[in-house]
Amino acid sequence: MDIKQVSVFLENKIxxxxxxxxxxxxxxxxxxxxxxxxxxxFGILRMIVNQPQKAGKILEGKGFTVxxxxxxxxxxxxxxxGLAKVLAVLKKKGINVEYLYAFVAPIGDNALVVLxxxxxxxxxxxxxxxxxxxxxxx
Amino acid sequence: MIWNKxxxxxxxxxxxxxxxxxxxxxxxRVYDHVPFYRKKFDKEGIRLKKIKSLKDIRNFPFTTKSDFxxxxxxxxxxxxxxxxxxxxTSSGTTxxxxxxxxxxxxxxxxxxxxxxxxTAIGVRRNDIIQNAYGYGLFTGGIGHxxxxxxxGAKIIPASGGQTKRQVMIMKDFKSTVLTCTxxxxxxxxxIVKEMGVDIKNLSLRMGNLGAETWSENMRGEIEERxxxxxxxxxxxxxxxxxxxxxxxxxxxGLHIFEDHFLPxxxxxxxxxxxxxxxxxxxxxxxxxxxxxxxxxxxTGDITSLNxxxxxxxxxxxxxxxxxxxxxxxxxxxxxxxxxSQIENILMQIEGAEPHYQLILERKRGLDELTVEVETSPExxxxxxxxxxxxxxxxxxxIEEALGLRIRVRLVEPKSIKRSMxxxxxxxxxxxxx
Numbered sequence: 350m351d352i353k354q355v356s357v358f359l360e361n362k363i364x365x366x367x368x369x370x371x372x373x374x375x376x377x378x379x380x381x382x383x384x385x386x387x388x389x390x391f392g393i394l395r396m397i398v399n400q401p402q403k404a405g406k407i408l409e410g411k412g413f414t415v416x417x418x419x420x421x422x423x424x425x426x427x428x429x430x431g432l433a434k435v436l437a438v439l440k441k442k443g444i445n446v447e448y449l450y451a452f453v454a455p456i457g458d459n460a461l462v463v464l465x466x467x468x469x470x471x472x473x474x475x476x477x478x479x480x481x482x483x484x485x486x487x
Numbered sequence: 488m489i490w491n492k493x494x495x496x497x498x499x500x501x502x503x504x505x506x507x508x509x510x511x512x513x514x515x516r517v518y519d520h521v522p523f524y525r526k527k528f529d530k531e532g533i534r535l536k537k538i539k540s541l542k543d544i545r546n547f548p549f550t551t552k553s554d555f556x557x558x559x560x561x562x563x564x565x566x567x568x569x570x571x572x573x574x575x576t577s578s579g580t581t582x583x584x585x586x587x588x589x590x591x592x593x594x595x596x597x598x599x600x601x602x603x604x605x606t607a608i609g610v611r612r613n614d615i616i617q618n619a620y621g622y623g624l625f626t627g628g629i630g631h632x633x634x635x636x637x638x639g640a641k642i643i644p645a646s647g648g649q650t651k652r653q654v655m656i657m658k659d660f661k662s663t664v665l666t667c668t669x670x671x672x673x674x675x676x677x678i679v680k681e682m683g684v685d686i687k688n689l690s691l692r693m694g695n696l697g698a699e700t701w702s703e704n705m706r707g708e709i710e711e712r713x714x715x716x717x718x719x720x721x722x723x724x725x726x727x728x729x730x731x732x733x734x735x736x737x738x739x740g741l742h743i744f745e746d747h748f749l750p751x752x753x754x755x756x757x758x759x760x761x762x763x764x765x766x767x768x769x770x771x772x773x774x775x776x777x778x779x780x781x782x783x784x785x786t787g788d789i790t791s792l793n794x795x796x797x798x799x800x801x802x803x804x805x806x807x808x809x810x811x812x813x814x815x816x817x818x819x820x821x822x823x824x825x826x827s828q829i830e831n832i833l834m835q836i837e838g839a840e841p842h843y844q845l846i847l848e849r850k851r852g853l854d855e856l857t858v859e860v861e862t863s864p865e866x867x868x869x870x871x872x873x874x875x876x877x878x879x880x881x882x883x884x885i886e887e888a889l890g891l892r893i894r895v896r897l898v899e900p901k902s903i904k905r906s907m908x909x910x911x912x913x914x915x916x917x918x919x920x
Binding site for chain 1: 864878898899
């Protein structure tokens with residue numbers, strides 16, 4: 350099972366982000382990782398949550414535009430050069446990373462990173478060969 | 488089917504003779520009964536002898552919207568007051584409303600011209616017309632009501648608003664014809680989808696849509712979303728309301744009911760009469776109205792005339808779809824822009840919704856136009872670049888068509904206010920005085 354990322358279109362308007370996350374909080378959705386891509390005019394909120402389907406429904410109910418995307422969540426050694434090593438492997442095999450962000454909390458000695466690529470299945474195989482752990486749930 | 492073959496299929500020469508005769512009659516009538524016209528003609532030294540050619544009508548002065556304001560409320564009425572049976576007014580958002588007083592005969596004319604228009608698009612006695620134009624002082628609702636009654640078809644006077652109820656009625660009553668503004672038709676389509684009603688379960692066949700400027704692409708959008716044929720109807724409160732002109736099945740211009748309304752097209756700057764096919768401001772003289780007859784009224788609407796015979800068999804002149812208004816024409820950095828042009832471009836771009844708003848600002852003495860467009864859930868993704876590509880496409884499309892650099896702002900779905908009547912497309916923040 351791939352990890353589902355919930356993406357939300359945010360107009361560049363005061364309070365829009367707060368509205369989205371408070372709606373999730375009220376319904377007991379826990380945000381495990383998040384990032385915001387922003388342009389001058391709008392932003393995209395990307396989140397990994399414990400219940401992506403439910404989160405999507407809640408946000409749609411509040412009038413947000415939501416999409417769900419398959420992403421990779423991988424464990425990366427929490428030490429200098431840890432992430433660089435993983436990226437070097439992907440680069441060598443010609444896998445382009447669209448974007449990447451980190452989880453709020455680590456697991457043991459490892460940091461958790463969310464990664465989006467067009468070539469998801471290929472990336473999974475490469476990472477497995479390198480013994481990099483890919484999460485199947487959060 | 489043609490509602491009134493005698494007039495709608497009259498030979499050009501006969502129409503012109505009729506117009507000339509009626510023009511001479513109405514000129515005398517307003518001179519005799521409306522002090523405003525008497526003063527105006529006297530001041531301009533117009534001698535009231537009969538004109539011999541329609542060309543000579545250009546010697547008469549124009550009537551304008553501000554003449555209505557100056558003579559508010561009843562100054563333009565040309566009959567003894569007890570003959571007036573009904574009033575309608577414009578919305579009056581830009582000052583005192585325009586008041587139009589109708590006699591019994593005026594209402595009969597109104598019903599007649601709307602019936603002609605509805606018949607031209609294919610409405611028959613067994614149709615069920617859901618009339619979602621506003622009822623009240625606004626002419627859209629009542630005008631269509633009278634026309635449908637004259638045809639003898641069934642009318643549902645739904646008026647505007649309460650869209651969920653509209654959809655329920657549309658489904659349960661099996662409405663076959665929708666009459667409303669184009670922007671409201673689109674809104675209804677949205678609610679149909681939201682309510683999960685299958686378009687195939689509706690009996691709707693066509694729409695007679697008007698009261699605002701819309702584009703050919705918007706027509707396509709409405710036709711697809713509601714699975715109907717959409718037709719353009721034209722009219723204005725000052726003249727009579729809807730029914731001044733209506734498209735026929737050919738969808739190639741709107742037939743002006745010229746035995747009642749005499750059209751001209753002028754250059755809005757110089758006032759000079761333009762040739763057939765040239766684009767300019769539409770001028771209308773009411774030839775038969777009793778209550779408030781108007782001589783050479785400046786409609787403010789931009790169109791052109793086409794006297795070629797229409798394949799539908801009607802001989803009455805066709806006006807092109809209204810391109811814009813002389814007063815909503817924006818001049819941005821020297822470029823003339825009509826909101827309808829921008830709408831036309833948006834409709835061609837996949838992923839852009841037909842809901843938009845124009846925001847005009849002046850920054851450091853320079854006009855800046857921002858086009859706010861709703862994103863559709865279909866186009867939205869987790870990647871910024873796809874949305875930026877869409878923004879770029881819209882901006883380039885507009886730049887190519889208008890030669891004007893603009894800003895595009897994608898906004899959330901359904902965040903632009905929906906209108907039940909005429910859509911407000913422009914927010915002018917320039918504060919020009």
